[in-house]
Amino acid sequence: MKCEDVSKGLIAYLDQRASSAERRDMEEHLAGCAACRTRVEDFGRVRSMLNELPAIEPSFGFDARVRQRVAAEPRRSWFGWFAPQARFALSAALLVALAVWVVRLPSSRPVAMPPVPITASNVSTDQDFDAVKDLGVLEDYDVVTNMDALSQLVPAKAPEAQKPNSNRSESND
Amino acid sequence: MARSDVQLMLDVKAGDEASFDFLLQKYRSPLVNFLNRMVRDTATAEDLAQEVFLRVYKARKQYTPSAKFTTWLFRIATNLALNSVRDNRHQRMGISLDAPAAGEDSPPMELPAREMRIDEHMIERDRADIIRRAIWSLPEKQRAAVLLHKYEEMDYIEIARILDCSEGALKSLLFRAYETLRVQLAPLVTQPAGQVRGGGGEGRPS
Numbered sequence: 001m002k003c004e005d006v007s008k009g010l011i012a013y014l015d016q017r018a019s020s021a022e023r024r025d026m027e028e029h030l031a032g033c034a035a036c037r038t039r040v041e042d043f044g045r046v047r048s049m050l051n052e053l054p055a056i057e058p059s060f061g062f063d064a065r066v067r068q069r070v071a072a073e074p075r076r077s078w079f080g081w082f083a084p085q086a087r088f089a090l091s092a093a094l095l096v097a098l099a100v101w102v103v104r105l106p107s108s109r110p111v112a113m114p115p116v117p118i119t120a121s122n123v124s125t126d127q128d129f130d131a132v133k134d135l136g137v138l139e140d141y142d143v144v145t146n147m148d149a150l151s152q153l154v155p156a157k158a159p160e161a162q163k164p165n166s167n168r169s170e171s172n173d
Numbered sequence: 174m175a176r177s178d179v180q181l182m183l184d185v186k187a188g189d190e191a192s193f194d195f196l197l198q199k200y201r202s203p204l205v206n207f208l209n210r211m212v213r214d215t216a217t218a219e220d221l222a223q224e225v226f227l228r229v230y231k232a233r234k235q236y237t238p239s240a241k242f243t244t245w246l247f248r249i250a251t252n253l254a255l256n257s258v259r260d261n262r263h264q265r266m267g268i269s270l271d272a273p274a275a276g277e278d279s280p281p282m283e284l285p286a287r288e289m290r291i292d293e294h295m296i297e298r299d300r301a302d303i304i305r306r307a308i309w310s311l312p313e314k315q316r317a318a319v320l321l322h323k324y325e326e327m328d329y330i331e332i333a334r335i336l337d338c339s340e341g342a343l344k345s346l347l348f349r350a351y352e353t354l355r356v357q358l359a360p361l362v363t364q365p366a367g368q369v370r371g372g373g374g375e376g377r378p379s
Contacts, residue, residue, distance in 0.1 A: 007349075008348075039355070043351050049304060052300060055202070056206055058205045062219055062223070070193070070226070073227070
């Protein structure tokens with residue numbers, strides 16, 4: 001062992017936590033090195049000197065202040081019992097469920113429509129009508145102006161709705 | 174049979190407030206002393222110790238006994254202390270040279286610790302004060318290592334975890350810290366207690 005190696009093992013040696021082999025190496029080196037022997041003795045004195053430092057006691061109101069701060073902590077709601085990841089997942093799931101629910105809100109769509117032969121023209125017209133009818137907040141000018149024509153497509157007059165193109169062209173004029 | 178700290182903390186997690194009080198009673202004094210020796214101010218040390226207990230309480234629901242309770246407790250304390258010391262250092266560095274001089278009542282601004290020779294202050298200060306100042310003169314991480322090693326009697330692995338370093342790095346840190354203390358306390362090392370006044374001031378070569 002060299003003097004520079006002493007720094008790696010001296011603390012464990014003084015703490016009596018060095019292995020028997022490390023201890024033997026250290027003692028062999030110390031036996032032949034006066035400088036390191038002095039250092040070991042000084043370290044021992046320093047460590048015992050640190051015991052002279054008096055301990056302090058926490059002030060009288062310390063415990064009360066800790067309890068006061070703890071009591072001021074807001075108690076967790078049931079939601080707070082979840083781990084942060086679970087809270088995020090639950091929030092996301094609730095958001096998706098809410099979005100789905102809003103999209104599928106009960107519309108004013110008639111429950112029972114009389115059977116109408118499906119053609120390319122009346123399908124597109126009915127879809128247009130339903131789309132406009134479901135958007136209650138839409139106040140687009142075109143919709144308002146086309147409302148008369150669209151109102152002719154109500155279920156009671158469904159058979160006549162087979163000629164939507166002519167109605168639309170009339171209203172657009 | 175006495176419950177372990179981990180069991181107490183698990184009981185706190187389960188909602189037992191009395192177990193938290195038990196931990197408070199057990200660690201209030203070690204924490205305040207450790208923090209006082211770290212930050213050099215009793216009032217700040219008490220504030221930080223309160224903060225440590227509050228953080229322990231707030232984290233109770235997430236507590237998992239992956240390490241010793243004291244490792245967790247003193248890791249919180251050490252981080253708070255290091256932040257406080259660094260904040261205060263920045264504040265001191267921010268003091269303007271044009272600021273009004275300190276009055277009689279206010280404590281004088283201290284010189285940087287590494288430039289302060291203990292033997293220059295021996296006449297005015299008692300032995301404990303010299304030791305206290307020698308500890309304060311250590312860099313923060315070395316200071317924390319010595320305090321946890323000497324006063325809390327923690328093992329190397331625990332201190333290394335608290336300071337977030339390897340066991341080898343910790344032993345090296347401790348060696349440098351005790352070497353600095355040896356130099357700082359040289360006048361006391363060479364003389365037994367009670368013979369401080371008028372003692373020689375020869376520091377040992379490092």
